[in-house]
Amino acid sequence: MVSQAIRTRALRSMFRASPVFALLWEQWRVTRGVMLFAVAVTLGIALPLHFAAAYIRSPLLDPSFVSLGAYFFSLLVVAIFFAVDYSSVDEVRLGIAARQQLLPMRRAWLVLGHFAYRVGMMGALAAALGLVVNALYSREATIPFEDGVTLAVCIMTYVLAISWTVGRNGLSVGFVTALVLVWPMYFSSLYVAHGVFGQGRYTPPLLFMAICSVMAIGGALQCHTTGGRTSAASRFVEREATSHTSKFTSPEQALRWLEWRRRGLVFPVVTILLGASYLSFILIVILLDHYAGLTLRVSLSTPDALLGWIVPGAAIITGMYHLFDDWRRSQSGQDSLVYLKPIPFSEILRNRLRVRITSVLTTFGMLSILCANLFLIAWSAGIPLEKWPIIHEAVSSIATPIAGIILSILVFAGFVSVCWALMGLPPIVVGVIVLWCCLRLAGQSYGPSMDSVFVVYGVGLTVVLALLYYAVAAWRKRTFTRKTVLVWCGLSVPFAMLAVPWAWMIRGSLDLDDVFVTGSALALGLGPALAVFHYASWVKRLRSR
Amino acid sequence: MSERTVADHETVAEVEGLTRRFGRTTLALDNVSLRVPKGSVFGLVGENGAGKTTLIKHLLGQYKPQSGTVRVFGESPIEAPEKVLAGIGYLSEDHDLPGWMRIDELINYTQAFYPDWDDTYAEHLLKTFELQPEAKIKTLSRGQRAQAGLLTALAHRPPLLLLDEPSAGLDAVVRRDILGAVIRTVADEGRTVLFSSHLLDEVERVADYIAMISKGKLVLCDSLDAIKAKHHSLTLHVEQPWTKPPTVPGALAVTGGGRDWTVVTDGRIEEARTAIRTLGATILEETTPSLEDIFVARSGRRSILEEG
Structure with missing residues (x-):
């Protein structure tokens, strides 16, 4: 004492x-x-x-x-x-x-x-x-x-x-x-x-x-x-x-302005900032490696490994932003500026999606410009890009920059829509990570390994946990509502579609690469459909809880 | 004293058997039924957590009734939100306006949704409240936020104005502004105001009709005149001190001690008088209780001082 x-x-x-x-x-x-x-x-x-x-x-x-x-x-x-x-x-x-x-x-x-x-x-x-x-x-x-x-x-x-x-x-x-x-x-x-x-x-x-x-x-x-x-x-x-002092001519115009001002502006700027930071460090690594001989002696020292993460990385950042934003709004309850206005629900949803698509296009357009800058700087500095095969292959395989942008948008759309579709599930983090792995792995060639098992079991585990959660929740509340059934079906279908080729593979008729390609394609294909259905009902629920 | 009843009037909002639970344990509204007469100022009173805001949110269509029905302008706010919301001006309890918006942006944004938006009236309110159009909402005081919210709720001259605790936490000047705006709104023919408050003197000053909610239950719903006519406050004196409160028919609350007691009754005044005389007490004074006395008596709660 x-x-x-x-x-x-x-x-x-x-x-x-x-x-x-x-x-x-x-x-x-x-x-x-x-x-x-x-x-x-x-x-x-x-x-x-x-x-x-x-x-x-x-x-x-x-x-x-x-x-x-x-x-x-x-x-x-x-x-x-x-x-x-x-x-x-x-x-x-x-x-x-x-x-x-x-x-x-x-x-x-x-x-x-x-x-x-x-x-x-x-x-x-x-x-x-x-x-x-x-x-x-x-x-x-x-x-x-x-x-x-x-x-x-x-x-x-x-x-x-x-x-x-x-x-x-x-x-x-x-x-x-x-x-x-x-x-x-x-x-x-x-x-x-x-x-x-x-x-x-x-x-x-x-x-x-x-x-x-x-x-x-x-x-x-x-x-x-x-x-x-x-x-x-x-x-x-x-x-x-950001200011808008002239009068809006229609409710839709006002709503679009609000959505853009509230979400659209922050979204591309944050994504681009993070993307730029990411690219910046790649460049630092390149410079250290190329000029100062300051090699990290590990996979991180090769920029190809880092560059390969840009698209999924950007998709994750933007997806996380959307999830966080939606979650925050659902937590804060009603949004009187939107849900208490005398406009049909379909208008709210339509305008919200339109703004998001616009901001996504802007984001990826600007990210592409940043990527192009990176290449330009590297090239002008006399760094031989052939040293990093993936960069070289990526540049040569994409016929035009527009194709690259479209590809980025597709990956993003798939990722975010799957996140939306699965939103609200407790194992969402696991799901996101697993999906990330799927997307990452889908574009690469590799031999059969334990990684494949890890990813497939990861997806399976996520879905099983989600179904279990909903089953327990529905049982506790004694409510098997339409939503519960919908979520069950929505999750079971892609799970089944992943499980079938997996089972097929075990029989020896399909190899592991095909499973991942199939799984990822299914996720990207089913994601938007699920998202439209689930997200729409989720937004509607915000209006009348 | 005219005794209008709610049922005699055309209604703008009607709630029947409304029940709402949050989770398993919280019963926010328990079989509430009420009607809001057209052209009236309808005060919703109750202690904190009584269910006032929950009821207002049902009227706005933000909550779906778990049982019972809610109709505003004859429509369900859930099934026809556009129709219902077009006729409502709403000011929330926490004045949830976006901090990043400027006042002129808020006005521009809001007017886009209401074809009946009255620019002149909006301008007038802006000047009355002394709000700077270019000021950002996050820089405003609580009172100014309330005024900005009220402006957007009033300027489209809605048939129904819903105010959820409009004067909570505000100073006397802003409260006066809000009350003034409420009265002017009612002065416009056929307009209705429903507002919740726990400032009972304020409610008493402006409300025509009152609904009292306690622990989710509607304990009283009538015109202010009828409510006042029904309740009486009797001040008693006894020669021999009473050790416990007397039992009086129709008594909602009995307070006091020793030789002096006060009884608030629910309208069975003759029975009460007879019983008091039978008990050997003298009625010193018979008055109409204030709304606050009625509320305290109805809610069945005693203050800490009384309990002590």
Whole structure:
């Protein structure tokens, strides 16, 4: 008890002596949970998966890929948490907790304290995790210690640059600003890499970190100075882009405007931002690999593996956005701006779908432009694309960019519609992951392996869990409603259609590749049909619960 | 004192045997039946969680009746939402307007759905409430949000105005604005206002008809005049102190202690008087109770102070 009191007194005196220390201590109290989470994910998930993958010996479940995937996933979670580690929306917008902004200390110290803590802890965490991973795995499967730390700090500064930039109140404007600024960074990196500023091993990433840091600190300082208000430029862009002061001529027009303003604008911007971030890191890896010789020595170091994830990755991001948005609206209850207006339900649904399709087209159009930029930069930098066969094949196999866009849209439509169709089911996360695997695997050739079994059983497990859930729920409520029957049928049909070729395959009449192609095609084909039926009834339910 | 009854009038909304459960344990509405007469101000009163908002949401068609029927303008809000909603102006309890919208955008958006939208009236309300058209809703105070919501609910001159706790958490000036708007709405021929509130003095000031809901049950539904005529408050005095409340026929609530007691009765005044005299008490005063007294007596709950 006494020692506790002494400790408390000692802490108090330290806080009195140094407000920055107090700030860092509070940061530690707030974020230590997520740091533990990162360690738990890397060790708790990566290790068993690593050994499982080593046991299965599948080319797709490469042990090094699994361990590095967990490593980077943990770091990314921590980075995102650091960027938005406050509960109130306003505080997230400000970047720094409101109560801390009231502390009697200089703004620069406040911002620098937050920045230094986040970047420092991220680096330390990366180093600690890197040490653990290096100690546990064979040398071939690990990431070089210093490269891991460099990449982690790059990620952290980039995330902070985005979340702390000028348009905090208009997040979309901030994203676009960050997006626009990121390309000159690459070109600068290229110049550096060509030896204009000397060919240091870490020069490009350090330059990248420096630019991101300036953006982040500048953004936070400006935000703090203006009390979280949007900058004049951001206000102007936001107002010009979104306001509608002329009269609407019809309810449909008004509804479309609302849907677009509320969902359509955020959706492409967020997707493009994430897509751009993704592409950015691919480019960093390419640059590190090509110029600085800073290879990661694992599957992640080959950009073909990363590039292959762009379309499913974008589909997942957008699908998740839709799911989250729909779920949030269903949780918030009725939406008086839409459901309490005297318009037929079919109009609501029609306009909503129309806006979503438009925003999807915009998203993928812009993503394609970003991809094209990536190729252009790589090409102009003299990077031989043939080094990465999948990029080469992807470029040569797609006759025109339009075909690529259409392909992307089809994959997206299938994915999102299946998500809609399955929305509300408890094992939805499992389903999404499994579907993701299906889509990923469907386009590749491989021999029979345990991966196939994993995916098929994953789909089966998801469907069985979903059916079980509905059966139990219906039994508990003693209601076998039309909806229950509909969901049962809706889930049973694709499941049966997956199970039949699977059974056929077991008999030896069909090989594994065909199962995946069939399964994925069925999912893509049945998804929209299910979605139209299920989603329509779901939206209708929002009007009258 | 004229005693109009609800059944005597043409109704704009009619609820019959409405029951609504949330989950297994919560019975939000229990066999509620009421009619809202055309051209009236209908006050819905009840304690928090009594079921007022649930009832309003049924009228709006946001909840499907689990049993019973709901009809507004003679139509089911579930089966013909467009027809019903076209004639309703609604202000929700939490004034759920989107923070990102500007007031002029909100007005433009809302007017698109109502062919009868009155631009002049909207402009007039905008000036009355001193709202800046270019202001974003998220920058408005709670009172200003309520005013913005009221503007969009009123400007299409709806035959039925539904206000769910319109003045909760608002200052006296905004409350006065809202009440003024309600009265003006009623002044327009044939328009009806249904509003829920737990500010009983406010309800008493403007309502013609009152429905009282307690724990999901409709305990009272009549015109304000009839309700007041039915209830009496008797102040008693006894020579020898009573240790427990007396039993009086028709008494809804008996409060007090010792030699002085107050009894609120439900209309059987003669029986009550006789019983009080039989008990040896003197009636010092006989008054018409306030709506608040009636509500407290009807809800059957005593305050903490009384219990203490």
